[in-house]
Amino acid sequence: MLAAAGAVVAASLVLAGCASGSGSSSDGATSSTKADGQFPVSITTALGTTTIDSQPKRVVALGWGDAETALELGVQPVGASDWLGFGGDGVGPWLKGAYTKSPKIIQTLEPSYEDIIKLKPDVILDVKSSGDKDRYAKLSAIAPTVAVPKGAANYLTTTKQQVDMIAKALGKEAEGKKLLSGLDDAYAAARKAHPEFAGKTAVVGSYSSEGFGAYASSDSRSQFMENLGFTIPKAIDQQAGKQFSVSLSDENLDLLDADLTLVLPIFVDASKVTSNALFQKVPSVEAGHDIVFDDPDVSNAFSLGTTAAIEWALDKLPSQFAAKLG
Incomplete structure (x- = not known):
């Protein structure tokens, strides 16, 4: 788990909830007539518009679930935050082995900006985060930073917003649509069952x-x-x-x-x-x-809100819910 010194703060974040879901919330990504993967792209956030001139090769993912989302889109961050204290590469068992090279693990609430600078990122993902202006200013001075969408400060970014914004930033919009479609299908199958x-x-x-x-x-x-x-x-x-x-x-x-x-x-x-x-x-x-x-893995999957974590939880939880309903 997170370091003991941050346990109280971390607990408040877990309690506060990092909202997600594949609902109809605005995705936060600026619409574009460009074909998928073409740059430059501009992404509107609560803290301004971020322009990314070319497809990023070195990605630092700091927000809650941002690294997992990038991995699901086929991009391996060079730096990532491990919000749930998984250890190792900082991902849950549903993405075990997704990295071919382990990322530098960056602290969550108070990231080391020096460590981030050393990673020489092309883009920084802080999509499901606090929306703190000072944090954003420091990060955006290092590289173009994709912050929280409008109205989603304090970790309220939805799964759809997170996928849409990160897919846009990485030039992976088609892949992002497939992730969300797959999640919708998984929910539909569970409801049918x-x-x-x-x-x-x-x-x-x-x-x-x-x-x-x-x-x-x-x-x-x-x-x-x-x-x-x-x-x-x-x-x-x-x-x-x-x-x-x-x-x-x-x-x-x-x-x-x-x-x-x-x-x-x-x-x-x-x-x-x-x-x-x-x-x-x-x-x-x-x-x-x-x-x-x-079971910490089940609890974390239920809490993380990434498409991979949700689908992993959907494989395990509905039958337990049904049994308890009697």
């Missing part, structure tokens, strides 16, 4: 040293469930307001109640959740309609 999900409610919760939380419908994990046919209770969104997650006090743990309740332990053992007496009193938990994730 499990029509019982339609109309059922689901709450995706979390548990950390600070207590329980729940993800709003704008978060990637909740969108995963919605794409399977579940609905997220309106009470969660009402509590979250404009945020994409909400902290739950002991008094309102019943907000976790749904036809299916999921909980992701964050830097704590799953037993800390299952042994919690108040959690056990949530109606859906009492009825046995809950899953507390105890």
Whole structure:
């Protein structure tokens, strides 16, 4: 996992949720009449328009899931951030062996700009990120930097936006469309296999040293469930307001109640959740309609929001959901 010094911050990011999904959100990439892969290209971001003069050969990928997205498009970053602490090349088991040469691993929240300079990047990807202006200024002084799309600061970039923007930057738009089409097909197949999900409610919760939380419908994990046919209770969104997650006090743990309740332990053992007496009193938990994730790979796949991670999770989770629904 991330270094202990950053554990609290990292936990807040995991709780905050890094929203994704292959929905209809604007993709953030400037439309162009050029054929796929032709340069220069311009990409509109929340922090300005980035122009890339020629197809990048040396890519540094810093945002949450940006490196995995580049890999899925056939481009191996020379530098990458490992947000979920996978170790090694910084990717999950769904992309094991995707690198032929390991990237330089760059710190997440406070990257070493000196290390990035040494990598001599042609482009820097910071698409699913905080949207911090100072960070962007420092990165864009090194190389053209693709920042968060408009309205997606604080890790709210959707899967579609991430794929579209990175595909545009790398001259891989046709490949990007195939990734998103494949993801849509995977969701459709899961819905067809499990029509019982339609109309059922689901709450995706979390548990950390600070207590329980729940993800709003704008978060990637909740969108995963919605794409399977579940609905997220309106009470969660009402509590979250404009945020994409909400902290739950002991008094309102019943907000976790749904036809299916999921909980992701964050830097704590799953037993800390299952042994919690108040959690056990949530109606859906009492009825046995809950899953507390105890496999880090599954939890990470469910959380990362890249097309490869989502499809990997789709191979494993729907059958578990169906079993818990009874």
